[in-house]
Amino acid sequence: MGDDDLSVGDIEDARDLPEDLTPFITRTILDPIGVGGYGDVWKCSYDAGGISTFVAVKAFRFPENWDSQRMKRNIGREIGILMILRHNNIVALLGRAKGFGKRPEMDCLVSPWMPNSTLHAYLELRQNNLTALERSRLLEDVSAGLRYLHSVPLMHGDITAANIMIDEGENARLIDFGLSSIIRPLLGQSHLVMTSIRHGAIRYAAPELVASDGVRDLPLQKVDVYSFGCVMLQILSGRLPWSEIQSETLITVSIYQGHRPQRPNGDPSIIDSDWDFIQKCLRREPELRPSADEVFDFVIHRLSSSGSSRPSEQAVETGELHPTTDKIFQICPRFRILVMGKVRIESVRCFDVSLLNSNPWYLDGCW
Numbered sequence: 001m002g003d004d005d006l007s008v009g010d011i012e013d014a015r016d017l018p019e020d021l022t023p024f025i026t027r028t029i030l031d032p033i034g035v036g037g038y039g040d041v042w043k044c045s046y047d048a049g050g051i052s053t054f055v056a057v058k059a060f061r062f063p064e065n066w067d068s069q070r071m072k073r074n075i076g077r078e079i080g081i082l083m084i085l086r087h088n089n090i091v092a093l094l095g096r097a098k099g100f101g102k103r104p105e106m107d108c109l110v111s112p113w114m115p116n117s118t119l120h121a122y123l124e125l126r127q128n129n130l131t132a133l134e135r136s137r138l139l140e141d142v143s144a145g146l147r148y149l150h151s152v153p154l155m156h157g158d159i160t161a162a163n164i165m166i167d168e169g170e171n172a173r174l175i176d177f178g179l180s181s182i183i184r185p186l187l188g189q190s191h192l193v194m195t196s197i198r199h200g201a202i203r204y205a206a207p208e209l210v211a212s213d214g215v216r217d218l219p220l221q222k223v224d225v226y227s228f229g230c231v232m233l234q235i236l237s238g239r240l241p242w243s244e245i246q247s248e249t250l251i252t253v254s255i256y257q258g259h260r261p262q263r264p265n266g267d268p269s270i271i272d273s274d275w276d277f278i279q280k281c282l283r284r285e286p287e288l289r290p291s292a293d294e295v296f297d298f299v300i301h302r303l304s305s306s307g308s309s310r311p312s313e314q315a316v317e318t319g320e321l322h323p324t325t326d327k328i329f330q331i332c333p334r335f336r337i338l339v340m341g342k343v344r345i346e347s348v349r350c351f352d353v354s355l356l357n358s359n360p361w362y363l364d365g366c367w
Contacts (some may be wrong), residue, residue: 002063005113008040013181014106017094017095019096020095020096020097020098021046021055021094021095021097021110022096022098022099023048024046024047024048024049025044025045025046025055025057025097026044026045026047027042027043027044028042028043028044028045028054029042032059039058039059040058040059040061040062040099040100040101041056041058041059041062042056042057042058042059042100043113043169044056044057044159045123046110049300050306051275053112053113054085054112054113055094055110055111055112055113056110056111056112056113056117057100057109057110058100058105058108058109058111058113059100059101059103059108060075060106060108061102061105062103062106063176071106072106072107073315075106076107079093079096079107079109082093082177085148085149085152085154085177087144087145088141088171088173089141089142089144089145089148089171089172089173089174090111090145090148090149090173090174090177091111091165091174091175092111092299093109093110094107094110094111094112094344095110096108097110111175112167114165114166114167114168114173115167115168116165116166116167116168116170117165117166118144118162118163118164118165118166119138119159119161119162119164119165119166119172119231119234119235120160120161120162120200120234122166122170122211123161123234123235123238127238128225132268134170135235135268136299136302136303136365137207137303138172138235138304139169139232139235139236139299139301140230140299140300141171141172141173142164142172142174142231142235143228143234143295143296143298143299143300144291144296145173145174145257146159146174146224146225146228146292146295146296147292147293147295147296147320148290149174149177149224149292149356150221150224150292150293151292153221154177155220155221155223155224156174156176156177156224156227157177157220157224157226157228158176158201158227159204159228159231160172160200160201160203160204160227160230160231161200161204161231161234161240162200162201163175163176164231174311175303194275200240202251202252202255203218203240203241203242203248203251203261204226204230204231204241205227205229205255206222206226206227206286207226207255207258207284208223208254208286209223209364210252210255210256211255211256212301219286219287221292222286222287222289222292223286224285224288224292225281225290225292225295226281226282226289228281229278229279229280229281229282229289230261230282231275231278231357232274232278232281233264233270234252234279236268236270236274237264237266237268237270238268239264239266239271240333241261242254242261242262243261244262246266258284260279260282260284263275264299265360271312273302274302277290277298279280281295
């Protein structure tokens, strides 16, 4: 199996994958190739049903003394929900697998392999030859993915340049959406504690997350918008948010004191209109930040004014892109609670109904 024969779409378009992908997955190397925000990642090969491609398998990291049965129930429920989501600018969750990490009996996440790594690595690699148009299109991708998640509604909760992947077509895709809402309650840790053990995450953290002991009553959609502002700064300038401060401890202090990331100097520079919008995203008061729809509209407007926009807001490749809430309930009456069982669906868009028809196990057993 060679890289030239592989395509993310080969497996991402497969609608009838089995619940457990373990029998069809083989490690390419014994050890994980990287460490993500919430676990270790293995590059594996997937071979079944005429599909032969690479996939990423992420194994969660948990304390040894945690209640494994509770973890299995909670993770299983959330995986069942996340697997329904499909959009060009998110990394699809394909299924589950076992046999990885320090807890091999636990479910792991299986996703298409992203050959161009993370946005952070991509920007570093392309810093000297990334055009203004390419930077704008990356912004379009991220804003489209964020708009889709919020329309579900699902909050990401941990947007950073390390949680945005670059696919084979050099399109940006959000990954690890919703995982912060799964892991943090299980561990009983605040966002600040979780962020402190993941290098670089504090640079994208909204002030209300850093200053709060919990996230139950926080406006998490606005948290995502703050993080988008930091990502926008990084895409347009090629520099990390808070690049003027090296110490992450000092960044935390600056956030407590009410400061924002400064406007980077040098080339490429951020034009005034873009910087003004970034400042709107970085407002300390969450209610004053724009919505995901407003973020997307701003990005599309700046692109359309230059005639460079592309159709990236295509959610799924089925005949029925936007089924009504009633249609979803008709297919599965129990599918009424989304995201940790706390958020009721008011409007559901961009779901692939064929996933529910052909794979009822997505929801059966999740509750």
